[in-house]
Amino acid sequence: MSYLSSIIKQFEYYKSLGDKTFQELNFEELKKEFAEDSNSIAIVVKHMVGNMLSRWTNFLTEDGEKAWRHRDQEFEDTYTSKKALIDDWDKGWHCLFEAITPLTESDLERIIFIRNQGHTVTEAINRQLAHYAYHTGQIVFLGKLLKGKNWQSLSIPKGDSSKYNAEKFGKEKGRRHFTDDL
DSSP states (O other): OHHHHHHHHHHHHHHHHHHHHHHHOOHHHHHOOSSTTOOOHHHHHHHHHHHHHHHHTTTTTSOSSOTTOOGGGGGSOOOOSHHHHHHHHHHHHHHHHHHHTTOOGGGTTOEEEETTEEEEHHHHHHHHHHHHHHHHHHHHHHHHHHHGGGOOOSSSOTTOHHHHHHHHHTSOOOOOOGGGGO
């Protein structure tokens, strides 16, 4: 159960990084592409949502690459508002959390399929965590590029590492998840 509670916190953390980035940006900034054929934040979000809905819908009983998914269309920006983008983002994460929250330790070794490739549930979760962390990092980096000096750091701001470490080492040793203090 430690793995399951930890993985849920990890996913919540990456969702929160996206949420915080969206708060700092307006709709035009979310749609900005820096170069031809690059992905805007909106496109990265659309891709992540498509992946989440495909991977996590009935993931224990159906292949994670659904026939109804049109991956190539995920790279066409069709959002008409910031609200629509955020609603879609929340829908994807909701699908993920609805799928993994009820899991038990005995589910972790079950075999599920993604494009006919067998994975244990643990392997599938780890695969998707890495995928979402990768893309969330892109979202945050693009947000930082867009805001420049006006960016509000989502981690330890430059120059504050000593202060941050002093605060952490000022607490008693104990087992806790790094996201508990966020």
